[in-house]
Amino acid sequence: MHFDHMNVRGSHSQSRARVSYSKLTAPSNTMKNTSTIGPALPLAVASGILGFAASASAAQITVAGIDVPAPQTTEWKTSTTPKTFDIDGDNIYGSLASINFTIAFPGAQALGSSTLGVGFVGSGPQFNQPEYADIDKVTGGPVDENAGLALNTFTFELTGTAEDYTGKTVRVGFMQDILGAGEQPADLGKTLELTQVAGIGGGASGIVPVRGLAAGDGVPEFYFFDITGVVPGDRFTINSPNPVGAVSGYISAGSFDLIPEPSTALALVTGIGMLSMLRRRG
C-alpha cells in the first residue's frame, strides 16, 4: 500500500481548495440538482459483519487504459459504437453496473449484498449542470443526458459471492472532461488513483495523469482500471485531488464490467485464430 495520492492532495492549500470548490459549484439558473445517488440501504448493513477467509489473496489493481476518447466514451451505452476496452462481449460499458452521479445507478446493490453488483459507499458532493457534456443515458443509449459528477472522491463496494469473482477481473472506468466551456481552461493538472480501502488487501493503481495534466476540451474521456482477486465486500476509492489553481477534482460517470474467466477469453482467442487460418486456406 502506498499513499502517493495523499502527497498530491497535500500540495494545495485549504484556501485554494475553497476557491476551486466555489468555481465548480457555481449555481445554475436553469437547472437544479434533483437528487443525489446514495446507499441503497442504511449503512448499518455495512461491512464488518462479513467473515473473510484468511487464506484469500488480496485484490490487485492495475491501469487498463487511459484517455479513451469519444465517441466510445459519450456513446458508452450504444452497442453499435465500437468499445476498445469492453471485453465482456456486449460492446457496452457498464454491463454489470453504471453510475451517473445525481441521476441513476443501475446495477447498484445494498452494501453486504450476496447479489453480484456494486454498492454505493460514499462520494463527494454531487452536481449536474446543463453545460456539462452530453453522454448516453446511464439506463441505456443512444438518448443523451448530462454527465453528473462527484467532487474529488467516490467509494464503492463489490458485492456478490466469492464464486462471482473467482478467476475474473472487474474493469471499472470513470469519465473525465465533462465541464462546460467556462471551466475547461482551468480543468487541468488533474490526476486519478484507484485504491483499495477495505477488505482483503490495500493496493493502489498508482497516480494516473488525466490528459497528461492538460486542460479539458469538454469531450469526455474514460480511464479504466482492472481489479483482480476480488473478495465480496472489498471496497475501493477513486480519488481526484484538487490541483493548485484549477477547478476541483471530480469523478464523472462510472462503468463496471466483469471480464469472463481467462479460459473463456483464451477460447475466444483460439476461435479467432482458427477462423483466420480457415480464411487463409480459403
Ligand SMILES: [Ca+2]
Ligand atoms: Ca460490457
Ligand SMILES: [Ca+2]
Ligand atoms: Ca477531452
